[in-house]
Amino acid sequence: AQSVTQLDSQVPVFEEAPVELRCNYSSSVSVYLFWYVQYPNQGLQLLLKYLSGSTLVKGINGFEAEFNKSQTSFHLRKPSVHISDTAEYFCAVSRPNSGYALNFGKGTSLLVTP
């Protein structure tokens, strides 16, 4: 079974500072990995995904993530955050043997302050 651990429940950061949101997964088979963002009172939007190939994945809004198979990690990074990046971020892994449904981590709340 696949599971996802987001190590930080809350990450406060100042505007224009860099940020890293951590995600580790456990799986006995190859997986697909995703980061979703949820702005307050809204649905989920895909930031980026890793399916195969290059381990550095670039997404929308200046975010990127690096797949590290040996460390089973898929950390999300942004070199300079904006106030508008304040949101909940979810790491997820898909389940290829069961309809590709997503297993989500518990989320990391990113709070960007001036």
Added chain:
Amino acid sequence: DTAVSQTPKYLVTQMGNDKSIKCEQNLGHDTMYWYKQDSKKFLKIMFSYNNKELIINETVPNRFSPKSPDKAHLNLHINSLELGDSAVYFCASSQDRRKRSSYNEQFFGPGTRLTVL
């Protein structure tokens, strides 16, 4: 145009009632999902349908029954509502899961906030 839509957006009801949440997608996708987000924002898969066929049914109480009249719709019926059912329910859709040559992104609806009093 909205890709995945849900109605209603908010639903407030009393314990013991029966209610439905509707989901429609206009993306031509074959697979649809229901996820539940609890008060701690934890998201969990409930059901998945592919071409109107149930393919995932997590450990969800029998009071929850998905119904897919066609590929574009996946409705969620909930009987005898309980306080613990209060949550935000998200519908999602993706292209045919059997096209394994590439993963097909899931598109999420805006969510339905269910409050059981």
